[in-house]
Each structure stands twice: as C-alpha cells, then as structure tokens.
Amino acid sequence: MNILGVHCCLNQFNHDPGAALISDGKLIAVCEEERFNRTKSSRAQFPYFSIKNALKEKALNIRDIDILVTTGVTKKSSLDKHIKQLFDHYFGFCPELRFVNHQDAHLASAFYFSNYQEAMCISYDGIGDGISGKLAVGRGRTITTLEDLSVEQSLGHFYSAMTAFLGFRPLEDEYKVMGLASYGREGINLDQLIQFTETGYELNRKIFTTESPLISLDQPLFNKNLISILGEPRLRESPIEKRHKDIAYATQKCLEKAIVGLVKKLYGYTNLSSLCIGGGVGLNCSANKVVRELPFVKKLFIQPASSDRGLPLGCALLEAMDGTGDVDIPNHVFWGPTYTDYDYRNTLDLAGIKYQKLENPSLTAAKLLAEGMIVAWYQGRSEFGPRALGNRSILSDPRSHSARDNINSRIKFREEFRPFAPAVKEELAGSVFDMIGNSPYMTSTFRVLPNWIHKLKAVTHVDGTARVQTVNKSINPRFYNLIHEFGKLTEVPVVLNTSFNARGEPIVETPANALATFYSVGLDALVLGNYLILK
Secondary structure, three states, rough: OEEEEEOOOOOOOOOEEOOOOEEEOOOEEEEHHHHHHHHOOOOOOHHHHHHHHHHHOHHHHHHHHOEEEOOHHHHHHHHHHHHHHHHHHOEEEOOEEEOHHHHHHHHHHHHHHOOOOOEEEEEEEEEEEEEEEEEEEEEEOEEEEEEEEEEHHHHHHHHHHHHHHHOOHHHHHHHHHHHHHHHOOOOOOOOOOEEEEOOEEOOHHHHHHHOOOOOOOOOOOOOOOHHHHEEEEOOOOOOOOOOHHHHHHHHHHHHHHHHHHHHHHHHHHOOOOEEEEEHHHHHHHHHHHHHHOOOOOEEEEEEOOHHHHHHHHHHHHHHHHOOOOEEEEEEEEEEEOOOHHHHHOOOOOOOOHEEEEEOOOHHHHHHHHHHHEEEEEEEOOEEOOOOOOOOOEEEEOOHHHHHHHHHHHHHHHHOOOOOEEEEEEHHHHHHEOOOOOOOOOOOOEEEOHHHHOOOOOOOOOOEEEEEEEEEOOHHHHHHHHHHHHHHHHHHHOOOEEEEEOOOOOOOOOOOOHOOOHHHOOOOOOEOOOOEEEEE
C-alpha cells in the first residue's frame, strides 16, 4: 500500500505545501516545497517538486500511489475538482483522493510520530477546516476528539495579529515576538484583547479582525480598535523601542496563560500524564517550557514540524493508521531527498571549485570551529520542519558573544535580540542545562545552569534560557562526533547550531543550494559530505 499525503496550497492564505510518502507501513519521505522552489513558505503553491522527490525515494510514479490524502474536508466539494485537475495537469493521473480534517492531521502528526501508546493531544493554530484547534486523546491507533476550539478562540490569530502590530510579518515572524518578549517587562495590559475566565479565555475579535475581507497577508491583521488601546503600531524595519518589547512580553504571557488553561482542561478530561502537541502555535518554545513544567505533565512531545509543514505527514499517517497495519517511524526527522557522494563531487566539479577530500569531516569541522571559523555543515538527507538539526546547519563556537555577532553581521543579517540554539551531546545535556531527558528537535527552552552561562554566551538568551538540541550518537553519528571532538578541544561539549540559509531564504536543500549560499554570505568553510571548501 502506497499512501501519499499532500498539503496543496490553493490560495494566498495557504502556506508551507509539501508531500509525505508511506509505503508498506514504512515512512519513506517528507518533503517541503520551499526547499525546492526556493520561495519561503511557498504560499499558494502546488507541491510539485515535493511530490516528485518523495516518489523518487521509492522509485515510484504517481500511478503506483493507492491513496492520495489531503486536508480540507469542510471544503471537499470545491477542492476535489481543483486538486484532481492539478494532478492530471502535472502528473497525468490523480490517485484515489481522500480528505481529512486539518486539525486531525496536526494531531496525527504529533501523536503517531511520538510513538506514545496513550496521551493527551492538542492542536492549535490560526484556522484550519473552520476551527482553530482540537483537544483530543490518543490511544493506540485511535485519536478521539474531546473538544473543538472555535475560530473565536484562535490563539494563532491572536499571536499573528500582535506579530503584525509589532512590525513583523505574520505566519513567518512569530518567533521574533517570542524572542523579543524576553527583553520586555510587565506594564502593558491586554485585558481588552483577551479575557481569562474560569472555563478558559475569550478573545476580542473586534480588535483582531479587519473591516473588510483580507486579500493579502501583507495587510495588517488588526484594526483601529487595537491602535486606540496600544497606540501606533511599529513600522517594519523601524527601531524597536521599550514599548514594543513590553507589548511582546505581555503577548507572550497571555499566550502562555491561555495554553496552560487548555492543557489543564485536557488533563481534566483524561487524567493522563503524557501530552502531544501539533499546530503552528506548538512552535512557541517558550510556551512549551511552561507546559513542560506543569506538575502533571510527565512526558511531552511537540511535533518538530508542528505548523502546516507537518500536515502532509499527518494526512499520510491518518490514512495508514486507518488501514490494517502500523507504521514504522524511526525517531528522527531526516526524511528529505537522498544525495550521494557522486552528487557532491559532480556539483563541485561543475562549479569549478577547489576542494579537499576529508578522512574525518567531524574532526576537521571541530578544529575549524575551535579556531573561530563559521562552518556550514551539509550532510545526508535534509531535516523536515523549520529547525536545522545537524544536516543543514551553520555552526560556530558558542563560547563568546562575538560568534553570535559575527553570524548576525556576516550571514544572517537579522535582529540582535534573536537567540541562537546550542546542540549538545545527549548524555551530557543534564550537566549543562536544567533538564531531564532529551530534546532532539529544539522544541522547548531550558535554563542554562549557572556555571555554564559564562561558557555559552553565544547561545544563552537574555532570560538565561536556551533552545536546546540534544544529539544522539546512533541517530546522527557524524554530527555527534563533531560535537564530541569540539568538546575534546575546548572542554565545551556544545556547538552553536543555526539553519543553513541566508536571510529571507529557505534552508538549503541541494548541494548546489549549499554552494550558492556559501558564496553569497560571510561563511568561512563548507563541509559538504566528505569534502571541505574554504574561501
């Protein structure tokens, strides 16, 4: 049985199209369209390249697909014809097409990928299939909805509107508000925006909706009512003032309070101690920290691609679990296309670039980092989701502010308030950060232990936390060995890890993408598979 899950973005408000392939009970590939067409978020795009590359991993063609699954069950009557036309146009054939609920796909991408046997499940985002989320319980192969979250309760809309008010782009820059919040203080009152009650929260929709239908996400997602409460919004690219930091702080605290209320309600329904989270709001690492620290939450899994990037996977998993067999899902996210040593060499030779073949790429990269270089690290299949987790990464020495400043000024050209993440050997994480267990997907923040803060200046946020990635030796041995060798050289078993991309671009996918980005920004070295390129 070959199942293809897709997220087809058929209007300007749909984003992050992609495809996922499950074949005979095994997850084969998860591909994101932006990685191939090089357009971030790829709004209103058909995932042609994602489908093509997912099929290629199993040497299949579209006629080998038994079931095609997508979201949009509430709009099935209008979407069915359009999707079939697109598949006929691009592939000459459309498999049997089935629709699932958007929020159910988010829940499935989290619960089934977690490999928990029983858990509370929550999905929350802006809107999908007419609602903004679901509270549910997962048991074995079944996910049962307990409560729908209405559009009037949309935490995604709330946070996106505040993102726009603060001069950032909604549905892309929410993480900037999260990072900025740590610089703010109490003093901004958002009671006229969100009211907390004994049973949950209520949003003032008159403040966050426009007076006429939106035609573009570049329109402000708020109206004059919000301006009358908070004053003039920040203009994009204008200086960030104390007031903006305080508004970000208040926004983040309100989000966290609302999320805690939902999780407590879910616990009241189920009395379970494990929790799985999907949906775009699940990317808020600071809120995830608050949830993780609730006394009744003993196990927490956040889908690493919890935004709409994870919908193709959720679609495929829903169909597979509804069938006759389980799905084998190894605990990693390296499900992009496969590239060979020949692909690396051929790309380098075609570009006429001088390179050196390495006996030990991990050791070489570690030495370069210890010497102060900024190294692009390209290995194996790409990660799916918004985080670089060791196969498409830019790496640096985490010990000084200068490393962070150099990446910002020479490569990322981004706001100075945004933190970078540390990658640490799994077994040593608890001795560097205040954490028990693992955090392989950078989905939560943890407090940096006091005796390590001065050693990890480049990855410690202003609030003393870090968005930690723990690296397992058996899952990613080459990246693990790099961190190990760096630790031997410096006595710091941590490296700064950020995504391999230039500002405004998706994470690199192909070896050619890697070379183009390497030469367009201020990187010092590129380790491409077994090959070293220096400037």
